[in-house]
Amino acid sequence: MDMRLHVVDHPLVAHKLTTLRDQRTDSPTFRRLADELVTLLAYEATRDVRTEQVDIDTPVARTTGVKLSHPRPLVVPILRAGLGMLDGMVRLLPTAEVGFLGMVRNEETLQASTYATRMPDDLSGRQVYVLDPMLATGGTLVAAIKELIERGADDVTAVVLLAAPEGVEVVERELAGTPVTVVTASVDERLNEQGYIVPGLGDAGDRMYGAAE
Numbered sequence: 001m002d003m004r005l006h007v008v009d010h011p012l013v014a015h016k017l018t019t020l021r022d023q024r025t026d027s028p029t030f031r032r033l034a035d036e037l038v039t040l041l042a043y044e045a046t047r048d049v050r051t052e053q054v055d056i057d058t059p060v061a062r063t064t065g066v067k068l069s070h071p072r073p074l075v076v077p078i079l080r081a082g083l084g085m086l087d088g089m090v091r092l093l094p095t096a097e098v099g100f101l102g103m104v105r106n107e108e109t110l111q112a113s114t115y116a117t118r119m120p121d122d123l124s125g126r127q128v129y130v131l132d133p134m135l136a137t138g139g140t141l142v143a144a145i146k147e148l149i150e151r152g153a154d155d156v157t158a159v160v161l162l163a164a165p166e167g168v169e170v171v172e173r174e175l176a177g178t179p180v181t182v183v184t185a186s187v188d189e190r191l192n193e194q195g196y197i198v199p200g201l202g203d204a205g206d207r208m209y210g211a212a213e
């Protein structure tokens with residue numbers, strides 16, 4: 001199965017994304033907008049979340065509804081910037097468990113490396129949602145998803161605020177045959193020489209939390 005790409009086309013998403021991109025937007029506003037945007041993207045990203053039937057009594061009658069099923073979905077934010085998307089996601093998926101991946105991209109070589117991993121060893125049968133605002137060269141997301149697949153995950157959805165066409169292609173190529181869905185608010189024009197998304201929004205981690213060093 002090939003990668004599925006879902007670009008969420010909605011005026012509220014476009015409106016919030018425009019403010020997020022604006023260089024005049026300060027960190028508190030940036031964090032709030034990232035949080036709001038992820039809930040709008042999560043609505044699409046969780047369309048196939050597994051549910052099971054449940055019988056309940058309303059004040060009027062007995063009826064059948066649904067609840068999120070077991071095993072619980074796993075949400076994995078990629079630190080740092082993905083942390084800014086965690087609260088919005090788990091608000092919509094209250095039963096989710098949370099794992100963490102700390103990854104950083106070398107600014108010269110653009111190679112991603114992992115500095116922290118904290119999640120269950122066995123992910124077989126689990127639906128996994130990976131959170132990272134930026135899909136640029138794709139190196140970070142490919143490495144993250146490979147780690148999840150190695151642990152047995154068979155259904156991975158990445159929620160990214162912005163993607164570059166180059167990165168989408170890399171994910172498609174490197175993860176061919178893997179059931180992966182990418183949900184994003186926009187596929188931008190291109191990457192620049194420094195590996196930044198154009199027009200993009202700059203360095204997402206720095207805009208959320210300040211420069212790291």
Ligand SMILES: O=P(O)(O)OC[C@H]1O[C@H](OP(=O)(O)OP(=O)(O)O)[C@H](O)[C@@H]1O
Pocket residue numbers: 078079080081082103104105106110112132133134135136137138139140141167195203204205206212
């Ligand atoms: O697609 P890629 O080319 O791999 O780039 C994308 C990665 O770069 C950024 O993280 P960064 O390395 O800046 O870490 P940070 O979140 O701690 O700032 C971003 O949040 C992604 O994780």
Ligand SMILES: O=c1cc[nH]c(=O)[nH]1
Pocket residue numbers: 134136195196197198200201202203204205
């Ligand atoms: O444009 C980009 C590319 C990678 N990481 C970011 O934070 N921004």
Ligand SMILES: [Mg+2]
Pocket residue numbers: 081203204205206
């Ligand atoms: Mg950064």
